[in-house]
Amino acid sequence: MNGLTHVNERGDAVMVDVSNKEITDRHAVATGEIIMSREAHEAIYGMTAPKGDVLGTARIAGIMAAKRTPELIPLCHALSLSSVTVDLEPLPETGTATAGIRCICRVSLSGRTGAEMEALTGVSVALLTIYDMCKAIDRGMEIGGICLLEKDGGKSGRYERKTDK
Numbered sequence: 001m002n003g004l005t006h007v008n009e010r011g012d013a014v015m016v017d018v019s020n021k022e023i024t025d026r027h028a029v030a031t032g033e034i035i036m037s038r039e040a041h042e043a044i045y046g047m048t049a050p051k052g053d054v055l056g057t058a059r060i061a062g063i064m065a066a067k068r069t070p071e072l073i074p075l076c077h078a079l080s081l082s083s084v085t086v087d088l089e090p091l092p093e094t095g096t097a098t099a100g101i102r103c104i105c106r107v108s109l110s111g112r113t114g115a116e117m118e119a120l121t122g123v124s125v126a127l128l129t130i131y132d133m134c135k136a137i138d139r140g141m142e143i144g145g146i147c148l149l150e151k152d153g154g155k156s157g158r159y160e161r162k163t164d165k
Helices: 038-045 054-067 116-134
Strands: 024-037 081-090 098-111 142-152
Touching (some): 038 054, 038 098, 038 116, 054 081, 054 098, 054 116, 081 116, 098 116, 116 142
């Protein structure tokens, strides 16, 4: 059916059979960012946000989300992840009334499939956690730029996002 891997000959959604794929070391890196008011940014880094340690909580949420990706994304395989890291760093100053935080999620495993969706899910949930913990300060926060930066392993080999930045 048009070469779609998650659809059978009848057009039904199916999980891809990966039993014949080779086990390889796989690695993926995803990123995204959240833009917010300076007030919210200062509360996060000054540890004065009403809900507590925003960055620590977001880091744990991102790791947990990567581990639970098959529970959130239909047809994803359950994977035994070797490593998940979530890094949160302030975006460079722009001189405007807003500030931001970049999230980078790295996932590693040895398996027949996986890593990209887990890294993307980790980033998404970490950023949503920041929003949830700071919405009392700034409901106008904006999450965006979520994308795969790189992946390695498997039949398709290495991918590296080309950027103009």
